[in-house]
Amino acid sequence: MSFYMRFIFAFLLICANGAAQESYRDSLQAFIDDYKLNHGVVKSNDKQYLQFFPIDEKARIKAHFEPVKNAEWFSLPTSSGRSKMYRQYGKLSFMYEGSKQALYVYQSQALLQDPKHMDHLFLPFTDLTTGKESYETGRYIDLTVSDIKDGYIIVDFNKSYNPYCAYVSGVYSCPIPPKENRLQIAVRAGEKKYLNEH
Template sequence: MKQFLFYGLFLFVAVTAQAQHSYKDSLDLFLENYVKDHQVVTGADKQYFRFFPVDETYRVTARFRKEENSPWTAFPTSSGKTKQYRIYGWLEFKLHGSDQKLAVYQSQFLLQQKEYSDYLFLPFKDATNGKDSYQTGRYLDLKTSDIKEGTVVLDFNKAYNPYCAYVSTGYSCPVPPKENHLKIAVNAGEKQFAREH
């Protein structure tokens, strides 16, 4: 009996360790592909990408609440131009024991394109901006199909910089609105690019 219990405990620990290892491996591969396939940063400049260490505590399940009849709003961008977005819904979650809330947006432009019609946009700021991460904020991408039974998995390890973090001109990067300014530090995802532009 003791031998059986010991084996069961060993198997549980081994499976748990493998699951955690697999998560880190999958994120490492995700970040590796992100750098390799980046459309703006090319060649030797890829060496200047920086990321926080992968931390599974920044992968959280959020409750989703749909925003009904949300009007289209002009979003300010880095270039001074505006882009039309509307609040698709709200995400409520706990991060390191603290209650958080973020709006997730839908793009009017992408909604008209069949291949991107399910695309959702989550721009945010946090206490790392201007220090460890890009000063204007970072983004997460979601799809409507990611919403399952009123919940969404948010993985801040996949938070990335807008193109404006690498080049000064040529892009109009949406600026995260006030409702998406987190007071806490999100020490996950992409850091400040290590070369000035």
């Protein structure tokens, strides 16, 4: 291949990568805009207090999925003092900011009874931003069983969001992330603290 052809090929590759990155950022921004527009609790002018970290493409990671077989149901504490029944569905192993990390995804006993949501997987977590830059009891990511492909699943921390308890206290029962899902790194992606102090 001539130098000219190699140059053209490299140029096209850079353009394609740039377009893919821009497309991803656009899709993430659309996700955030839709999240704010259709928020289930925060309404009208209060939506201005919904804040997100800057979009970080490195926060979209490919995690190895290892199923947890014969997992028993357990009682997961919530913010209201009541408990909800969950079980471990799988362990996610991945690299983040150069270090090995692991989180568990869970299945809700209640949602398994609902045909519309029986595919749902729940990923609650805390990290070193918890209680400082992000909500004090942790954040959530929604996944589905069908997201698991060939032993891997894409986890996008840019899509992590606050439980409803972050906006209204004493009304909702928000699951508290288990100890096994407390990351010892800072994940500066996804939703930040709600800024309305009224």
